[in-house]
Amino acid sequence: MATDYGQGYTHMDRPDFRGTDVEERRPHRLPVGLRAPVEARTWREFGYTMLSLPIGITSFVFAVTMLSLGVGLLITFIGIPVLAAGLAGCRGIGALERTRARGLLGLDVAAPEPLRPKGGGPMAYMGAVLKSGASWRHVLYSLLMLPWSVFSFTVAIVFWAYGWLMLTYPLWFWLFPMYGGQDGIQLYGGDDGHRIYLDNPFEIGITAATGLLVTLATPWILRALTTVDRVLVYGLLGPSRLATRVVELESDRGVVVDTAAADLRRIERDLHDGAQARLVALAMDLGLAKEKLAEDPEAAARMVDEAHGEVKVALQELRDLARGIHPAVLTDRGLDAALSALAARCTVPVQVEVDLTSRPAAAIEGIAYFTVSELLQNISKHSGARNAGVDVWRAENRLMLQVTDNGTGGADVSAGSGLAGLAERLDAVDGILVVDSPQGGPTTVTAELPWRQP
Structure with a gap:
């Protein structure tokens, strides 16, 4: 499973053939030899x-x-x-x-x-x-x-x-x-x-x-x-390596299923509490306006005008919800434009640099987009940073993402925060999340995804 590896990391967990001892981790006056x-x-x-x-x-x-x-x-x-x-x-x-x-x-x-x-x-x-x-x-x-x-x-x-x-x-x-x-x-x-x-x-x-x-x-x-x-x-x-890989894939499949179910519940909740509630209220207002149309046209006109405003709000909520599922700008123009749009909505000034000569598979693009989106949300809510940066590049057959900020630091995957869930999502597609966030900052989060041709 993907996790926090500190400064150096490797994708596959392998046994340490050197072994470890408690006394070796303590300071010694005598040289090891x-x-x-x-x-x-x-x-x-x-x-x-x-x-x-x-x-x-x-x-x-x-x-x-x-x-x-x-x-x-x-x-x-x-x-x-x-x-x-x-x-x-x-x-x-x-x-x-x-x-x-x-x-x-x-x-x-x-x-x-x-x-x-x-x-x-x-x-x-x-x-x-x-x-x-x-x-x-x-x-x-x-x-x-x-x-x-x-x-x-x-x-x-x-x-x-x-x-x-x-x-x-x-x-x-x-x-x-x-x-x-x-x-x-x-x-x-x-x-x-x-x-x-x-x-x-x-x-x-x-x-x-x-x-x-x-x-x-x-x-x-x-x-x-x-x-x-x-x-x-x-x-x-x-x-065997095959059996280990099967167990890993079964675990990843469970993560994917849980993530998809959580996304569906979020979409249902957003629709029920947002656009659906507004549309229900809109239908009731229009019904009242219809009843008042004959006896009080001016009141009916005011109610229709208010309903028109509610329609605009509901449409905006639906656009935001659709953007949260899969933004149209990502499909049409790729990661560069989509991440620039994300940076423009962030409360912290963000510099975006995307160095890609081609586009990966749509699924990988979507995961990369939502990874950066969640990291920028964390920066806005928790980091206290004055500025941030997003770098995207390709290294052989891997898509690399790096999000940095000059905030207070202290981010930890093992603390059970949103970073842990993000790490599990990346691991489900053979990705890695690496967090380097000492107390006092700065914070550097590096994500690595497989590059898959569309």
Whole structure:
């Protein structure tokens, strides 16, 4: 859904593979490179890597066993339930992995699309499991996890162990001469005259310095390794892009239906309370005038004159209502003229610049027009601005709108204001609304719409 992204924004919400920690958002005196080895995030990522190996072995053995057994038994009826049970078990492993990734990596991945059996009973469920693409993606994850977990476990344990062992070598090297019968760690061992030990202060210091470098590098190696895990979990254990898009379109369709219903209710209310009420009163006045025409012509003439004025007011209300549905100037002359007409009616001086060499589809033009209209109304009512500006241009296949003012600022999409409804309307057509409105101003609202040829 479109929302307020601040200075930078992106159309599609994607997971942050870097992860976030509360301690990372707090100010620190130590640089990130020095504190990384002792941060909670590093230890959680190390724990995730250590757990991946036993879980990877278990999931690989389960997947291979159930698939092999199920495929081998397909010549009999037993193979189908065995294969379905294997897929269902892999989906359970996927649920465990999503929970583990959420707790240790800070990666929140939604569950895949649920199974939709056609009918009831075990046969319908088995058919849904076998036909589900998410089930087979879980199987693929179970197969890929073992080789990757072996590699990541080996790299992580080697760097972690050797880094800390060498870094703390000055604290425990005395164990070798006291209990091991040698002067220190042996680097080279030949005959009695060609043995090299790390036993003097210089060599001990070099060992500790090397361990420090390895220890400082280990968190970044862990982050690189767990980035691959994040990609695997997000790509194979979450909902497919198609299913996500379907859910998004269903939500957008609901927004469009609600918006259309709200517009119809507004039109009905405006007609009932405005033009219709005036026309009813006009009909009654003309009826009274007709009755008085014979006995009091002068009074009847005054009543007809008043009715004539009411007709003019009713016609103006109908014109305003028609302009609110779809202005004729927009259809005839495009956004430039229509937005200039809007700016002329605004209570704040507005400078309009439209740089378009062609016109988009009528529906996109209408949405752009009413977006600017609502933003200018907000400026008139709430901003306290002295002047405003409207810029419209095309950027590749997108129609860009930007409305600025030098008012008091403080506009917020998340506050439940009209901006939130406007953002939902834009999102229904794959649009985006971005609001940059610090306290004290100025305010810049940028809208992005798809460019569709008429």
